[in-house]
Amino acid sequence: MKTRAAVAFEAGKPLEIVEVDLExxxxxxxxVEIKATGICHTDEFTRSG
Structure with a gap:
């Protein structure tokens, strides 16, 4: 099954939307179909480096 994911490949860089294969x-x-999502402050702080 193919889906899209927001992935952090490097700290301080924007998230990239990539297509991934999942079982x-x-x-x-x-x-479950996700209609919307968000990112919490702690995750954003970690992503920002």
Whole structure:
């Protein structure tokens, strides 16, 4: 299954949206569609270097 992810490849650089391959849901799991997301202050501080 292909999806997109915001990835930090280097501290202090902008996040890059890349296409990634993920396994689909397994038995007993569900697939959830995400409509929106955010980033918390702590994650942004860590990403900024």
């Amino acid at each position: 689909g849901p397994k038995a007993g799991e569900v697939l």
